[in-house]
Amino acid sequence: MTKDDVLPGHLQELRRGTAVMASLAALREPGYGYALLQTLGDAGIAVDANTLYPLLRRLEEQKLLTAEWDTTASRPRKIYRTGPEGERVLAAMLADLDALRASVNRLTEGNAS
Amino acid sequence: MTTTQTNTLTDRYVHATTRWMSEEKRDDISRELTATIDDMIAGRVEAGEDPAEAERDVLTELGDPSALAAQYGNQPLHLIGPRYFLLWRRLTLLGLIWIPATVGVIVALAQLASTDDPASVIGHGIGTAFEVAVQVVFWTTLAFAILERVDVDAKIPGWSIDRLPEVPRRQQIGLADMIAGVFFTGLVIAVLVLQHFRSWVEGPSGDDVPVLDPDLWSFWLPLLIGVLVVSMVFEVVKFRIGRFTWPVVAGTILISLAWAVPFIYLAANDMLLSPEFVQALDITPTVLDRINLGTVLVTIAVEVGTVIDAVVKNRKATRAPGA
Numbered sequence: 001m002t003k004d005d006v007l008p009g010h011l012q013e014l015r016r017g018t019a020v021m022a023s024l025a026a027l028r029e030p031g032y033g034y035a036l037l038q039t040l041g042d043a044g045i046a047v048d049a050n051t052l053y054p055l056l057r058r059l060e061e062q063k064l065l066t067a068e069w070d071t072t073a074s075r076p077r078k079i080y081r082t083g084p085e086g087e088r089v090l091a092a093m094l095a096d097l098d099a100l101r102a103s104v105n106r107l108t109e110g111n112a113s
Numbered sequence: 114m115t116t117t118q119t120n121t122l123t124d125r126y127v128h129a130t131t132r133w134m135s136e137e138k139r140d141d142i143s144r145e146l147t148a149t150i151d152d153m154i155a156g157r158v159e160a161g162e163d164p165a166e167a168e169r170d171v172l173t174e175l176g177d178p179s180a181l182a183a184q185y186g187n188q189p190l191h192l193i194g195p196r197y198f199l200l201w202r203r204l205t206l207l208g209l210i211w212i213p214a215t216v217g218v219i220v221a222l223a224q225l226a227s228t229d230d231p232a233s234v235i236g237h238g239i240g241t242a243f244e245v246a247v248q249v250v251f252w253t254t255l256a257f258a259i260l261e262r263v264d265v266d267a268k269i270p271g272w273s274i275d276r277l278p279e280v281p282r283r284q285q286i287g288l289a290d291m292i293a294g295v296f297f298t299g300l301v302i303a304v305l306v307l308q309h310f311r312s313w314v315e316g317p318s319g320d321d322v323p324v325l326d327p328d329l330w331s332f333w334l335p336l337l338i339g340v341l342v343v344s345m346v347f348e349v350v351k352f353r354i355g356r357f358t359w360p361v362v363a364g365t366i367l368i369s370l371a372w373a374v375p376f377i378y379l380a381a382n383d384m385l386l387s388p389e390f391v392q393a394l395d396i397t398p399t400v401l402d403r404i405n406l407g408t409v410l411v412t413i414a415v416e417v418g419t420v421i422d423a424v425v426k427n428r429k430a431t432r433a434p435g436a
Contacts, residue, residue: 033145034152050175053149054184057142069144077152078145 019047019055021097024082024090027065032077056080064089122168123150129178134186142185150175193257200269201257208249217242231335232309235302284355285430291352298345302338314393322389333379340371357426365423369416380408 022045026036033053040047047055059065064086070079082090120128127146131139150171157167175181183190193201221238228234308324316322325334347364354361379385383405391401 032152033149034156037153038156048174049149049153050181050184053146054181057145057185058187075148075151076144077148078141 015045017093018045019051020059021090021093022047023052023055023059024064024086024093027080027082027086030079030081032070032079036080059086122172123147123154126150126172126175126178130182130185133182138185189261191261193254193261197257197261197269201253205250205253208253209246212249213242213246216245231330231338232306235306235338285357285426286351286355288352291348294348294351295345298341298348302341305334305338305341312390314390316389316393322393323387324390325385326387329379329384333375333384336375337372340368340375344368344372356430357423358430359427362420362423362427366420369419373412373416376412377409380405380412 019040022040022043023036026039026043031039033056036056037047037049037052040052056065056067060067060080064083065080066083067078067080070077124147127143127150130146131143134142150168153171153174154164154167157170158164162170180190182188217238220241221234224234224237305325309327309330310321310323312321312324314322314324347368350364351361376385383401385405385408386401396404
């Protein structure tokens with residue numbers, strides 16, 4: 001009973017921050033907001049639309065993403081792309097995630113033996 | 114208001130989200146948000162949903178425009194966040210402890226110069242203290258709410274190990290005791306003041322008659338209220354000391370005497386109740402005597418009880434080892 005109550009909160013806490021990483025990774029291939037929302041959803045990283053769009057803008061302001069308007073399509077869209085600074089941040093975050101995963105592995109294996 | 118006809122829900126949603134943004138931001142975000150909403154609607158329509166319904170669903174999914182705008186602007190959705198909350202609380206409480214009481218006393222003293230109606234003096238003091246308390250809370254909160262929203266490093270000194278409080282010796286007088294004591298004493302003061310204006314007993318003229326003799330305001334009631342104020346302060350002192358030490362017991366006895374002696378004197382000489390009040394309720398002399406006698410006995414019982422309680426607790430405090 002209690003487990004069901006607390007688990008969603010802990011999972012949410014665990015996933016916080018993955019949206020940034022996933023966006024930076026996915027946008028090596030340039031894309032616009034809605035397409036990214038679907039890409040992330042298909043990849044199993046569900047992000048709310050009202051979180052993702054402001055996030056993209058924030059990452060642009062932080063110069064991690066570059067953006068330009070594409071007016072050739074039927075409706076104008078803002079196309080985002082991961083910039084060099086974004087690549088560096090992404091690499092650092094991925095390294096951190098790996099290190100974390102390795103640490104957790106050591107702990108869980110240590111417990112098992 | 115015919116213009117609503119030409120505005121789509123999307124237009125209204127985008128407007129609601131962006132209307133407080135700076136101009137350059139607004140245009141860019143409006144265009145992008147509109148395109149994105151169109152994309153989302155198109156996605157739903159492709160999946161077979163009715164266009165009008167798709168628009169409603171998409172906008173519902175995006176949620177309150179104010180919340181979205183806050184996300185875009187990086188604005189907090191709280192008045193005072195964890196960064197400043199503890200400091201806000203400390204300063205507000207500190208301000209509430211000192212400023213209203215100080216100003217209230219000053220105003221009461223100033224009032225004393227212009228009028229000799231003690232009820233008006235006390236009423237003015239308490240009223241001003243309350244107004245000042247509201248102002249203290251309002252302005253500190255406003256200052257911190259602004260601080261929360263401007264992007265400056267306020268260089269606020271953090272917590273340090275030196276601020277750790279001493280572990281209190283085993284508390285005999287807890288916070289609840291103090292609050293109850295102060296509250297109850299305040300209540301008695303309020304009753305003493307209010308009975309003058311509102312007794313719910315009508316005199317011959319149809320106005321409320323005071324319960325206590327108005328002549329007492331010239332000396333006795335201010336004295337009794339003064340004793341009560343001292344006893345309120347004493348409650349706080351007791352709490353700070355935390356235990357029934359001998360000085361605390363002595364203070365308790367002194368305050369009990371300071372209250373009981375004048376009060377019993379007044380009751381015993383039938384100076385307490387106002388003659389109009391007695392008349393309005395048709396109290397016979399015999400009954401009046403019994404009321405006065407009862408008042409004397411109850412006062413003695415309460416004060417003796419208070420003193421015995423203090424002495425017993427003092428013996429417990431001095432016997433308990435390591436306390």
